[in-house]
Amino acid sequence: NAGVMQNPRHLVRRRGQEARLRCSPMKGHSHVYWYRQLPEEGLKFMVYLQKENIIDESGMPKERFSAEFPKEGPSILRIQQVVRGDSAAYFCASGGSATATNEKLFFGSGTQLSVL
């Protein structure tokens, strides 16, 4: 009964490179949320996706960041041309739906992105 799986656990990139973060939701879950956490800070919402659809991307920076959740395979958070300010822990959470009966969100262990 695997939980939310994120990989890689740690990712080191040089400025200007691309970072790809992966998230496989819990079995049976079709909703994925991405959050960013800076040291000693809370979790900041980035994007909410369902299979093949972006539902809410109000927390995504306008440039360099994109996310997808294809019909098959994990959700991907992609950061192009990374800068030092992108260094953070990125967490993925999955849920079954937004209805009352199935609204709990479960988080993965996160990907720690370090930009040199």
Next chain:
Amino acid sequence: GENVEQHPSTLSVQEGDSAVIKCTYSDSASNYFPWYKQELGKGPQLIIDIRSNVGEKKDQRIAVTLNKTAKHFSLHITETQPEDSAVYFCAARGTGTASKLTFGTGTRLQVTL
């Protein structure tokens, strides 16, 4: 959008004492309020949650209370143990396309022997 405030930012209690963490939210349409515990180097773990049609919920040593009129909710941990030491986050969730969780800024709880 939703705004969640959380207090205190740090809390130190002696083992066996109780700990209380308080949160307020701004959007009266929010209807679901979970609490997460985050240990160092790990992802947030759901420990208890409450819906807006319930005023209180308890699970062993932890309980959550909700005052919908005042738009605030609290986490209560009784008989604290060293393993309760962690950062605790409250969150509020709206409905429909606004169904993302908005988090408080966290409370670092230290349980001392």
